[in-house]
Amino acid sequence: MQRVNEYLEIVEEAGEKAFRCKCGYILGPATDNYKTYALKCESPLKKAGPNVNPYKVGGEKFVFREFCCPGCYTLLGTDIALRGEPLLRDVEL
Amino acid sequence: MRTKNKIDPVTFEILRHRVGAINDEGASSLMLVSGSPVASEVLDFNTALLNAKGEVIVIGPYILEHGISLEQIVKYIIANYQDNPGINEGDMFLCNDPYVGALHQNDVALVAPIYWEGELVGWTGVAVHQQDVGGPGKGQVSIGATSIFEEAPVFPPIKLIERGIIRKDLEGEYFKRSRLPERLGLDLRAMTASNNVTSRRIRELIKDRGIETVKSTFDAIIDYVEVKLRSRLMELPDGTWRHTAYLDYGDKIYPCKLTMTKKKDKLVFDFTGTAAQAPAVINCTYPVLQAIVTGVFMMYLGYGIFPPSSGAAGRCLEVVSEPGTFVHAIWPAGVSKATTGARYSVIDAGSVCLAKMLAASDKYRDRVMAPWRSSSIIADLFGIDQRGAYFGASILDFMAGGAGARSYKDGIDTGGQLGAPAIAIANVETHEFRYPMLFLYRKQERDTGGPGKFRGGVALGYMWMPHDVEEISNAVIHAIGLQSPNGVGIYGGYPSSTHVVSLKRNTNILDIFRDGKLPASLDEIDGKFEIPPQLVETSLKKNDIIVGLGQGGGGYGDPIERDARLVANDVTNELVSRECARDIYGVVLDPQTLQPDIKQTEERRLEIKRERAGWQK
Ligand SMILES: [Zn+2]
Numbered sequence: 001m002q003r004v005n006e007y008l009e010i011v012e013e014a015g016e017k018a019f020r021c022k023c024g025y026i027l028g029p030a031t032d033n034y035k036t037y038a039l040k041c042e043s044p045l046k047k048a049g050p051n052v053n054p055y056k057v058g059g060e061k062f063v064f065r066e067f068c069c070p071g072c073y074t075l076l077g078t079d080i081a082l083r084g085e086p087l088l089r090d091v092e093l
Numbered sequence: 094m095r096t097k098n099k100i101d102p103v104t105f106e107i108l109r110h111r112v113g114a115i116n117d118e119g120a121s122s123l124m125l126v127s128g129s130p131v132a133s134e135v136l137d138f139n140t141a142l143l144n145a146k147g148e149v150i151v152i153g154p155y156i157l158e159h160g161i162s163l164e165q166i167v168k169y170i171i172a173n174y175q176d177n178p179g180i181n182e183g184d185m186f187l188c189n190d191p192y193v194g195a196l197h198q199n200d201v202a203l204v205a206p207i208y209w210e211g212e213l214v215g216w217t218g219v220a221v222h223q224q225d226v227g228g229p230g231k232g233q234v235s236i237g238a239t240s241i242f243e244e245a246p247v248f249p250p251i252k253l254i255e256r257g258i259i260r261k262d263l264e265g266e267y268f269k270r271s272r273l274p275e276r277l278g279l280d281l282r283a284m285t286a287s288n289n290v291t292s293r294r295i296r297e298l299i300k301d302r303g304i305e306t307v308k309s310t311f312d313a314i315i316d317y318v319e320v321k322l323r324s325r326l327m328e329l330p331d332g333t334w335r336h337t338a339y340l341d342y343g344d345k346i347y348p349c350k351l352t353m354t355k356k357k358d359k360l361v362f363d364f365t366g367t368a369a370q371a372p373a374v375i376n377c378t379y380p381v382l383q384a385i386v387t388g389v390f391m392m393y394l395g396y397g398i399f400p401p402s403s404g405a406a407g408r409c410l411e412v413v414s415e416p417g418t419f420v421h422a423i424w425p426a427g428v429s430k431a432t433t434g435a436r437y438s439v440i441d442a443g444s445v446c447l448a449k450m451l452a453a454s455d456k457y458r459d460r461v462m463a464p465w466r467s468s469s470i471i472a473d474l475f476g477i478d479q480r481g482a483y484f485g486a487s488i489l490d491f492m493a494g495g496a497g498a499r500s501y502k503d504g505i506d507t508g509g510q511l512g513a514p515a516i517a518i519a520n521v522e523t524h525e526f527r528y529p530m531l532f533l534y535r536k537q538e539r540d541t542g543g544p545g546k547f548r549g550g551v552a553l554g555y556m557w558m559p560h561d562v563e564e565i566s567n568a569v570i571h572a573i574g575l576q577s578p579n580g581v582g583i584y585g586g587y588p589s590s591t592h593v594v595s596l597k598r599n600t601n602i603l604d605i606f607r608d609g610k611l612p613a614s615l616d617e618i619d620g621k622f623e624i625p626p627q628l629v630e631t632s633l634k635k636n637d638i639i640v641g642l643g644q645g646g647g648g649y650g651d652p653i654e655r656d657a658r659l660v661a662n663d664v665t666n667e668l669v670s671r672e673c674a675r676d677i678y679g680v681v682l683d684p685q686t687l688q689p690d691i692k693q694t695e696e697r698r699l700e701i702k703r704e705r706a707g708w709q710k
Contacts, residue, residue, distance in 0.1 A: 048541050093453060
């Protein structure tokens with residue numbers, strides 16, 4: 001078992017390495033981006049808080065992305081990204 | 094401790110601390126002699142002691158990159174100046190060339206070789222931010238510049254002090270360009286004093302311990318710190334981490350793309366894919382990129398290792414970048430706002446990758462820290478002050494941003510800046526005494542720290558106006574981090590606030606004062622509301638009011654896992670609003686007692702989970 005972070009670890013599952021949530025849910029292969037297998041929500045920046053570009057300086061180029069575990073609905077990660085930008089694969093172990 | 098240099102361990106222990114103390118004394122000398130606001134109050138400077146090859150043995154605790162970058166400058170002098178103009182005892186070299194190593198043109202370095210009986214034993218140096226070194230733009234930024242030729246002047250290392258004597262011709266050349274030559278003069282004398290004090294103390298040490306011992310100690314310190322850092326790296330898992338930080342400038346967004354790969358005891362920071370350079374202003378050069386990466390690495394992995402040796406840290410790192418990108422600008426791209434432009438993107442991207450590497454380790458998980466405020470709002474002010482004299486000021490209060498949340502506790506509220514453990518902001522009274530301005534408030538701002546199981550530190554907000562003058566004729570306001578938060582959250586943590594700058598012109602503030610009231614927000618004041626462009630040169634009239642809201646630190650972990658009592662404390666302390674408590678943290682408070690309503694909180698948190706269950710794969 002390899003710790004990935006607060007919520008995820010990499011385990012051997014049927015001979016393949018996989019991302020597993022602390023709740024036991026297997027998200028998907030560790031050779032992939034875990035975000036692909038998480039539940040996803042993309043929102044305007046204002047969802048991240050009332051003081052996140054409140055006057056929309058520069059328009060609304062950015063989005064707020066949230067990823068949660070389909071097993072326990074724990075929020076595993078959040079990203080600030082340009083609208084339409086592909087999901088960032090943030091870890092490879 | 095085992096290194097290839099043979100010094101007995103007791104001597105080594107004494108001397109590594111002595112060398113650190115000497116470098117600190119050089120910094121103290123600068124502050125005491127200067128009296129300039131930047132050097133004495135904001136502490137936007139640093140000192141370093143280097144060995145004869147130009148490797149940094151120790152940097153001070155101020156802005157790390159100021160000390161780290163002296164290595165590049167000294168190595169340039171060693172490589173290029175041996176014969177002409179020569180390097181001799183008593184010489185000091187002044188440099189603000191970002192393509193050599195200065196962070197941007199306003200960061201002026203003065204470095205000096207240290208000799209003992211005719212032998213070069215090391216170097217000492219200091220770099221201090223200067224409010225104005227000349228050029229078309231007042232202060233540090235030339236708005237609209239299309240190359241470095243339209244920014245502040247650049248000088249590669251020049252031998253300003255020759256065998257102990259300041260060359261009047263070169264000093265005149267240096268001062269003449271600036272709008273604030275007296276300030277340059279104060280700091281030049283202070284930098285000279287700093288180098289003199291460090292050189293003298295090192296020579297006393299040599300007299301006491303012998304030349305061979307001191308020289309060996311210099312090298313042994315760097316080797317020792319390197320061994321310590323590499324052994325830390327060896328304990329961490331190998332892997333690759335990525336983060337993209339965004340710099341908002343003009344109409345464009347500049348993504349800074351970092352792929353950080355750790356293998357055994359080495360880290361590679363690869364910035365391939367980062368946005369092309371801007372014509373001027375926001376970029377940084379490659380030597381500066383190296384210094385920034387070294388600094389953020391030291392912040393995450395150098396803790397507890399004394400002395401902080403950037404020479405050692407640099408040996409553990411490789412920095413890959415593409416020439417022509419905004420983190421690796423090529424001549425003649427301008428870089429006048431590098432320290433509050435590209436630098437912040439690099440710190441931000443580096444922080445996230447390093448934090449995530451630590452998070453993969455059972456041993457180092459407690460060292461995980463979300464990124465800090467990594468952006469800026471600066472007001473460079475010029476005009477006639479309340480005493481009728483020309484003045485220049487840099488209002489750097491944004492530096493009191495929030496610290497990133499840790500994996501086991503909240504980030505420090507108004508904690509400052511990552512990579513600058515000892516910086517400060519000037520007191521309100523100091524600003525008001527020196528400059529024609531009056532503060533209506535300066536406070537920790539609600540809902541600026543990134544929510545999370547552990548919350549990012551909140552940021553500073555402030556409101557001020559011109560005072561005792563009809564106007565401040567030139568206010569150069571330049572900000573980044575307005576469009577997206579840099580203190581992003583990690584592991585479900587939410588991001589910090591963005592910076593927000595707003596103005597109200599021609600207000601009724603004097604009427605409000607006459608009624609004996611002190612407004613606590615812009616909403617309580619009548620006037621013409623304005624959101625200024627990100628970079629603007631404007632004038633501020635006597636009843637105009639400017640408000641800044643800072644960036645906090647990123648949050649750590651799922652906000653609905655935060656202890657409801659901590660959320661209640663934050664609401665009581667006005668660090669989190671009741672709306673955010675409910676919407677983001679899922680904590681419902683009793684409106685009378687402001688204590689958590691346990692049942693309603695459980696229901697609200699279940700409701701948030703049900704919302705998430707409806708998200709798509
Ligand atoms: Zn789960």
